[in-house]
Amino acid sequence: MPELNLIEAVNKALAFELAADENVVILGEDVGVNGGVFRATVGLQQRFGEQRVLDTPLAETLIAGVAVGMASQGLRPVAEIQFMGFIYSTVDQILNHASRLRNRTRGRLTCPMVLRAPYGGGIHAPEHHSESYEAMFAHIPGLRVVIPSSPARAYGLLLASIRDPDPVIFLEPKRIYRLIKQEVVDNGDGLPLDTCYTLRQGSDVTLVSWGAMLHETQQAAEQLVNDGISAEVIDVATLKPLDMQTILDSVSKTGRCVIVHEAARTAGFGAEIAAQLLEHGLLSLLAPVKRVTGYDTVMPLYRLEEFYLPGVDQIITAVREVVEFG
């Protein structure tokens, strides 16, 4: 079986669905002959033609609006925003239109589109290229927010997102685009959305994360074995709608929870998970829920970004605190 990194898995999923469904159209800046700035769409225009893989003018509102318009007519556009830092002018289209078209027309028109964007820090990128604003999208009713954390999940979740009848914001953790290689079967099988993935079984503490931070989270879990601490690791994968049950079931077993995310802390998505744990799982908690997150600062330029990003040590410290609590 071929070993692929995350960006190659994205490319494979796009190619599979372009071949399988002629309603699928890819659009974005530099996605054509250049294959995307991260090479997610490399070779696709050559293989499927300019009608299927379309370079757009440099205009993000346009990209999102065109995707909404195409989707309203039954196509399945997969639009790429080059970096999350440039996604904000699409929010009007996503919030006012994509997320509510089905509802406002009582199902007459729907919006089966995917908006892909690389997000997050850690690759020494220029200003505005490293932020994590997934919580902003997770706040919007009618959307799906999906974040893969490995090549195999990128492949399966992206296929499922393209096939999903509703709009999906698909955020790709660019720090791990090329970090891990994994066997990925290119058989067109999607993975379920709206469900968390338990990556590691454990009994003392539940570690909940998504995207690139799962990398550090899993390392922390591995090292904690030496301290005799058995950590369960959950990949949230679909932030919206959230499969809270998997997290609650895990915490009812472990009694402790540490949530890890790269985004700023206040009103980050970890706050939602913590709140729901208190609402529905208070009695199974043996310690306060802890969050290991980015700071409530502006994402620093790259000389300082490693100090901003949560690290393995911070996760381990947080776990020790909850395990030793009381």
Added chain:
Amino acid sequence: MSGPQRNSNNARESITSFDIHFTRYIDNDGKVVGALPDIAKDPDALIPLYRAMVLNRAFDTKAIALQRTGKLGTYASSLGQEAVFIAVGAVMKKQDVLVPYYRECGAQFLRGVTMTELLLYWAGDERGMDYAGPREDLPICVPIASQIPQAAGVALAMKYRREPRVAVTMFGDGATSKGDFYEAANAAGVWNLPLVFVVINNQWAISVPLREQTRCETLAQKAIAAGFPGEQVDGNDVIAVFDRFSAAMEKARTGGGPTLIEAITYRLSDHTTADDATRYRSDEELRTHWEREPIKRLRQYLITTGYWDQQRDEQLQQKCELEVEQATQAYLDTPPPEPESMFDYLYANLPGALQPQRDDLAKKVKQACQS
């Protein structure tokens, strides 16, 4: 190599220029200007346009009355702009797609949207956007100009499927200040889209007059910057709009790409029922524009040509009022939507995460019914 190649020896010279044409066939008094297009000589084509304009106004009058008596929410009137809306609706074919803003009910009626549906919409009921007629038309769009990039997407879908269809989007003069408009126009030029932009230049964006919106002499010339033709029509002359919009549609349908039509008209009403235009414009200005309004103008022409008479006009008036009355009754008789329906069209299937919230609402509804 791309970029301009120049062989001239002049250091500096004019390399491009453009013209914007303005078309009008019937003047303010209903008199003919220049050689008329065929439609102007065909009562079987003209009279339906006139009927539709009268119906549009009867609906408008009723909607405002309903709002004033607390039976309708905020409503955006089309008073004085009916000629554009009716010409656009009449020229478009069934298979075309309208991507509207919020003022063109007359065009929507001709597309098969019902008066009852639009009353439901303005009464705060989503079912008013589930058009039984034009299933693929987009619903009314409130965030200014945000429908215009979508129209480019609709047109791109038509082009992608190689269908002889055209997307039409309408928006106001204010909307031409938004980036959404420029981005969509630019893309329509690049992709040679089957898309016609209709700008309803009614001189005002709520209280902001056109000269505070732009220093361009025309809005039509904004299309030139996007690489395709733009032109002006007298938006109160239904024959002019019909003629020029037909040409633009034909061009778009046969692969000739986009056109922008700037219809010069005037909003005789307040911006919406929530607005009071006396705060920012003079009675005198309003009076002048009442003299140019489109229905009177067409009636004058029809009567002069002998296509129409006073008696038929009175009958038509009554017929339209009756039709509006019936639609209003159907709207008033429509029971409110099920509260739980706010969950039922959010996603194709309600995610498990939302079921408890839906259950909670059901409980709230039950309690409200009991008390």
